[in-house]
Amino acid sequence: MRKKKYIITTAGKFHHFDVARVIEKKNQLSKIISGYPWFKLKKENIAKKFVEAQGIYRILREPIIRNLRFKKINNILNILSAKNLDNITAKIIEKNKDIDVFIGQSQCGLKSGLKMKENNKIFICERTSTHIEFQNNILEEEYNNLGLKYNKIDNWYINREKEEYSESDIILVPSKFVKSTFEKKYQTKIKVLEFGVNTQNFFRDYKIKKSDKYxxxxxxxxxxxxxxxxxxxxxxxxxxxxxxxxxxxxxxxxxxxxxxxxxxxxxxxxxxxxxxxxxxxxxxxxxxxxxxxxxxxxxxxxxxxxxxxxxxxxxxxxxxxxxxxxxxxxxxxxxxxxxxxxxxxxxxxxxxxxxxxxxxxxxxxxKENNWETYFNKLDEMVNEYNVN
The missing domain is CATH 3.40.50.2000 (Glycogen Phosphorylase B;)
Known part of the structure; x- marks a missing residue:
């Protein structure tokens, strides 16, 4: 069986570059498209030819991203960024017919996902948080409990994600808890895949002694x-x-x-x-x-x-x-x-x-729960889907 070729779209870095490194080593990476500028990505140890860095909107947002006074401007820039990432990904998919699987971070992949489906290829919508409406409701409840003003998630994001949930072949989530927040109609297409960890970066260093006093x-x-x-x-x-x-x-x-x-x-x-x-x-x-x-x-x-x-x-x-x-x-x-x-x-x-x-x-x-194990499970899941 020919190895599947993957394309990934992400708003930033998150875990996607950990996964992409593994896919590149296995010669299965077509491209990873990110909403971060190249100077934020060049340390990720992925050959530049496999990385499409689209960071202009992130650079424009950086001074205002945590300031609620500029929430509307920040939202506009973020939406433009998501649309831009989606458009660029769709163009890459159009030019590269050998791409088999598209993993799109939710909000970033509707047009690209539909393009994949036109080509009878696999569209995976990855939602790493709970269903966006569950998220919106529980956070509003928490802010109200604290007597704080809650800035609701913009309807564009909610409508966009719900359409991606509906159109995708697979909704990829990291936990059963996330799966439980989705409607029944999506349960059969939701696949749970627990994240990996880079054990070379995070390990017990016994030269560092924990304090007996503190x-x-x-x-x-x-x-x-x-x-x-x-x-x-x-x-x-x-x-x-x-x-x-x-x-x-x-x-x-x-x-x-x-x-x-x-x-x-x-x-x-x-x-x-x-x-x-x-x-x-x-x-x-x-x-x-x-x-x-x-x-x-x-x-x-x-x-x-x-x-x-x-x-x-x-x-x-x-x-x-x-x-x-x-x-x-x-x-x-x-x-x-x-x-x-x-x-x-x-x-x-x-x-x-x-x-x-x-x-x-x-x-x-x-010890064995690394990103290579994660991708192997993902690849197996994709191959099983393709057979069925």
Whole structure:
């Protein structure tokens, strides 16, 4: 059987370049199209001839992306970017009849997907978060609970995604939780494929000793309501420990003002942009990682920290509950539960032997759960679809 040729379209980098590297090595990559400029992509170790960098809209958005005063302008630029990526991808597909599979990040691939279907080829719509309407509703509920104004997802994105869901041959999602947020009519076309991890970048470094004096807690995500940072801060405040430290690694968002007075630098370490080498060092310093997301598809950071031997505390809505339970590398808690987070902090601090056990479990489980394994499963899925 001839190996399938793949084309991928993504708004940024995300996990798509990890996957594309594997596909390139197997000589199955036709092109990856990204909404990032080349200078943001050249370190991804993919030959430039396989990368179509369309970053002009991202460059224009960069000064305003986290400022709600420019939300309308940001939306317009983002929509133009999605349409541009789609148009360019469709043209590439038109010129290259040997392309067998198109993986389009949701919002970026409607026209391209329809072009693939015209050619009797496979259109995969990849949705890494929950169904866009579920996402919109649960986030609106959370902002209302906090007394904050919620900026609803623009109808263009909702209508666009729903059309992609409908037209695609396969809807690719990273977790059963994401699948559960879709309507019944889509269940048969939804395929769940758990993300991989780069174990060369994220690993337990035994030269880095975790502190016996301090209890170090890691939050690794955007500083946002969606990721549940406010629940981490409240639980940390209630955690009675004389030498507790909270390491916050992540970019500011439009929620910056909400968090401004909640983050104290006395026993909190705030980091800016960090490359994977230094990030792995920080993970190795910490005793536990917490991500109490309100809504998430499957945060890849959960796999990264577990691979580096840091036990995890995550909500059922992070999409990673099956991974955490199967690997026994941490705990799955309810959303919006400060008490459950606090209980886990106390228990793990008092039971360091449990921390060691959870740490080893995560490392061992993820040894074979890399991006090559991910692609092999994807390729098998595609071949099975094609046969049927």
């Amino acid at each position: 209890f170090d807690i890691l939050y690794l995500a955007n500083k946002s309501v969606r990721k549940g940072l406010h629940y981490v801060l409240e639980a940390f405040k209630k955690f009675q420990h004389p030498n507790k430290r909270l390491h916050i690694v992540g970019a500011d968002t439009s929620d910056k003002i909400f968090f401004r007075d909640k983050i104290s630098e006395d026993n909190m370490l705030i980091y800016g942009h960090i490359d994977h080498l230094n990030l792995n060092k920080i993970i190795n310093l910490c005793h536990v990682y917490v991500l109490p997301s309100i809504e998430d598809g499957f945060a890849t950071t959960i796999l990264q920290v577990a691979s580096a031997g840091c036990p995890v505390i995550v909500t059922e809505n992070t999409g990673s509950s099956d991974f955490v339970k199967n690997s026994n590398c941490g705990y799955v808690i309810s959303i919006r539960s400060v008490d459950e987070i606090l209980q886990k902090f106390v228990y793990l601090h008092e039971n360091r032997d449990v921390l060691d056990e959870l740490s080893l479990n995560g490392q061992n489980y993820l």
